[in-house]
Amino acid sequence: MSIHEIVLPETKPETEWVRGRARQKVSPTYDHASLQLELGALLRAWALPGHGRVGSEWRFRVAPPGALVRPLVPDLAYLSYAALPKDAPDDAVAAPSAPPTVAVEILSPDDRGPDVDDKIATYLAAGTAAVLVVDPHRRTITIHDREGVRTLRNGEVLRHAAVPGLAIDVGEVFRRAKR
Secondary structure (H helix, E strand, O other): OOOOEOOOOOOOOOEEEEOOEEEEOOOOOHHHHHHHHHHHHHHHHHHOOOOEEEEEOOOEEEOOOOOOEEEEOOOEEEEEOOOOOOOOOHHHHHOOOOOOOEEEEEOOOOOOHHHHHHHHHHHHHHOOOEEEEEEOOOOEEEEEEOOEEEEEOOOOEEOOOOOOOOOEEHHHHHHHHOO
């Protein structure tokens, strides 16, 4: 911690720094929670054999170049072992000072577009390879990365170089989450 870091207390639900202000995350609905579990299980099963760590509501200390370090708490995060080695100390893993390799944000009815856009921009500027924005209402997953933005729907498969070998059937994720 330094004068170049925004430090917020740990709260339930978590508080993060978005658009220049502290913003407490909202308690999710069943649709949100179910999608978070489905996607988290898929990411974790893929990551555990040696790719990295996956966590939900995991606090990261994110700093785009020239900006203050600020806490962001993605709904799900994957952090590769290349970014934070498997043998890293527990305190470095607890609240990493590196951005997630992939951040997943699942939209809630109370989410504001400018807040979500700010988080996406902050993650990407800090070095996150991909931000996945999951929209339970539209049943889409939008991938934001350095190449641009693309939205996937039912019948399409999510693949990205940041998670090599992972393939997520978009329609199936939403079907399973509705069970």
